[in-house]
Amino acid sequence: MQLMPLPKRNLQCGHLQLNLAEPHVMGILNVTPDSFSDGGQHHVKEQAVAHALQMMADGATVIDIGGESTRPGASPVTVDEEIRRVIPVVEALSQHDVVISIDTSAPQVIREAVKVGAQIWNDVRALSQPGALQTAAELDIPVIIMHMRGEPTTMNGLDQYDDVTHDVMRELQLRLNDALQAGVRAENIMIDPGFGFAKNAQQNLKLLQELYKLNQLGYPILSALSRKRFIGEALGGADAQQRAVGSVAGHLLSIQQGACMVRAHDVKATKDAIMVWQAMQMV
Ligand code: 9MG
Numbered sequence: 001m002q003l004m005p006l007p008k009r010n011l012q013c014g015h016l017q018l019n020l021a022e023p024h025v026m027g028i029l030n031v032t033p034d035s036f037s038d039g040g041q042h043h044v045k046e047q048a049v050a051h052a053l054q055m056m057a058d059g060a061t062v063i064d065i066g067g068e069s070t071r072p073g074a075s076p077v078t079v080d081e082e083i084r085r086v087i088p089v090v091e092a093l094s095q096h097d098v099v100i101s102i103d104t105s106a107p108q109v110i111r112e113a114v115k116v117g118a119q120i121w122n123d124v125r126a127l128s129q130p131g132a133l134q135t136a137a138e139l140d141i142p143v144i145i146m147h148m149r150g151e152p153t154t155m156n157g158l159d160q161y162d163d164v165t166h167d168v169m170r171e172l173q174l175r176l177n178d179a180l181q182a183g184v185r186a187e188n189i190m191i192d193p194g195f196g197f198a199k200n201a202q203q204n205l206k207l208l209q210e211l212y213k214l215n216q217l218g219y220p221i222l223s224a225l226s227r228k229r230f231i232g233e234a235l236g237g238a239d240a241q242q243r244a245v246g247s248v249a250g251h252l253l254s255i256q257q258g259a260c261m262v263r264a265h266d267v268k269a270t271k272d273a274i275m276v277w278q279a280m281q282m283v
Contacts, residue, residue, distance in 0.1 A: 009021075009187075009220075011142050011187075011190070011220065012142070012187070013099045013119035013120055013141070013142055014099075014117075014119040014141075016097070016098075016099050016119065018061060018062070018099060018261075020220050020260040020261075021260075022260075022278070023255045023259070023260055023261065023262065023274050023277075023278075024061045024062055024260065024261045024262075025059055025060045025061065025062070025261075025262055025264055025267050025270050025271055025274065026060065026061075026062040026063070026064050026101060026222070026224075026261055026262065026263040026264065027052065027055030027056070027058075027060030027062070027063050027064065027264065027265075027267045028064055028066075028226065028263060028264065028265050029048055029051060029052050029055070029063050029064060029065045029066070029089070030066050030069070031044065031048050031065060031066065031067050031085045031086055031089055032066070032067065032068070032069050032085070034069075035048075036048060036051075041084075041088075044085075045088045045089055045092065048065075048089045049089060049092045049093060052065075052089070052093055052098070053096070055267045056096065056098050058267040058268040058271055059267055059268065059270075059271030059274075060098070060264075060267045060271075061098065061099060062098070062099040062100075062101050062120065062261065063093060063098055063099070063100055063101065064101040064102075064103050064120075064122055064263060065086050065089055065090060065093075065100065065101070065102055065103065065113075065118075066086070066102070066103030066104065066122075067081070067082040067083075067084075067085035067086040067103075067104070067109070068082050068103075068104065068105075070103075070124050070152045070197075071152065074152065079106045079108050079109060082104060082106060082109045083108070083109055083112050086102065086104070086109065086113060087112055087113065087116055090102070090113050090116050090117055090118050091116045091117065093117070094116060094117025094118075099119050099120060100113075100117060100118045100119055100120070101118070101119070101120035101121070101122045101144070102118045102120070102121060102122060103122045103124070104121070104122075104123065105123050105124065105125040105128075105129045105132065106129060107129065107130075107131040107132050107134075107135035110135060110139065111135060111139070114139055114141060118141075119141055119142065120141060120142045120143070120144065121136060121139070121141055121142070121143045121144065122143075122144040122146075123143060123144065123145065123146065124146045124148055124152075124194070124197065125146075125148065125151075126145045126146055126147070126148065126172075126175040127143065127145065127175065127178070127179055127182075127184075128175070133178060133179060133182035133184070134182060134183075136179065136182070136184045136188075137182050137183035137184050140185065140188065141188060142188045142189070142190060143179070143184060143188055143189060143190070144190045144191075144192050144222055145172065145175050145176060145179060145189060145190070145191055145192065146191075146192040146193075146194040146197065146222075146224075147168045147171055147172050147175075147191075147192065147193050147194035147197065148194045148197035148198055149171070149197070149198035150198060152197070155197055155198035156198070158198040159198050159199055159200050159203060161199075161203060164199065164203040164206050164207055165206060165207055165210040165213050165214075168193050168194070168207060168214075169213065169214060169216070169217060172191055172193075172214075172217060173217065176189065176191070176217065176219070186218075186219070189219050190219060190220045190221070190222050190261070191214060191217055191219045191220070191221055191222070192221070192222040192223070192224060193207050193211065193214060193221075193223070194224075195207065195208070195223070195224060195225040195228055195230070196225070196228040196229060196230065199230075200230075201229070201230040201233045201234070204225070204228070204230040205230065205234070208225070208250060208253060208254065211223065211253075211254055211257040211258070211259065212257035212258055214258075215257075215258045220260045220261070221254070221258055221259040221260060221261075222259065222260075222261045222262070222263060223250075223251060223254030223255075223259040223261070223262050223263070224262070224263035225247060225250045225251065225254070226243075226247045226251070226262075226263060226264045226265045226266070227240045227241075227243040227244070227247055227265055227266075228243075228247075231243045231246040231247050231250060232246070234246060244265070244266040244269055245269070247264065247265070247266060247270075248264075248266065248269050248270050248273045249273075251264060251270055251273070251274075252273045252274070252277055255274065255277060256277070262274075
């Protein structure tokens with residue numbers, strides 16, 4: 001496996017800066033009805049904020065808040081519902097020293113979230129929804145452009161690749177071209193290979209093995225494989241709750257190849273692994 005240095009630059013996130021010379025943990029905060037025990041909307045917000053604060057204490061510098069599940073088969077939610085779920089949590093977290101990322105594809109959601117303090121747009125649909133490119137250019141905030149084919153509901157049948165890494169890079173480049181053409185600044189772009197989106201287990205592993213190649217595109221890389229099915233399969237069929245250590249391994253392999261951010265459920269374990277990696281780098 002070829003090793004690549006991390007990109008040595010800062011990502012400006014509103015009034016906060018992320019130094020991308022060191023790896024960052026993005027903690028996952030799903031604000032969907034099944035994420036927290038049902039105790040009414042206010043109670044869900046309290047639990048979500050408490051969970052985010054714990055992830056920050058554990059070492060997350062970014063919290064990724066999502067109000068729509070992108071799992072295959074998950075039912076879509078309306079923009080109004082997404083806003084209702086996400087905005088109160090953004091408002092509460094904006095009082096804290098953490099970068100807030102919003103996992104949404106809807107321009108209206110990110111616009112509302114930025115008004116109350118969000119700084120990064122994490123879009124698994126890579127700015128493909130109507131108005132998304134213009135919104136990203138206008139808001140002038142960091143955007144994560146992820147590779148996917150189709151929609152979460154249709155992607156499972158779209159995994160025909162000649163060479164998965166090469167094809168993912170070529171298709172990502174097309175989305176990058178569209179973003180740049182629309183006026184999104186290169187300094188605001190991060191890329192993501194989209195582990196688990198329109199890829200089978202072997203293809204996900206191949207992408208992980210060759211992640212370093214994505215450095216050729218010239219943008220900081222986010223790796224997001226936390227608790228995904230292919231990690232479970234590599235572990236011989238572990239269910240989601242038993243995939244923490246496997247996910248940490250995958251994230252560390254990503255960082256070793258140049259990823260400067262990893263999106264994780266298990267923040268403390270991920271941070272510990274990164275600290276060992278960093279200590280080794282210092283020798
Ligand atoms: C929200 N979400 C779920 N999986 C993801 C992935 O692989 N990358 C990014 N950027 N977001 C994701």
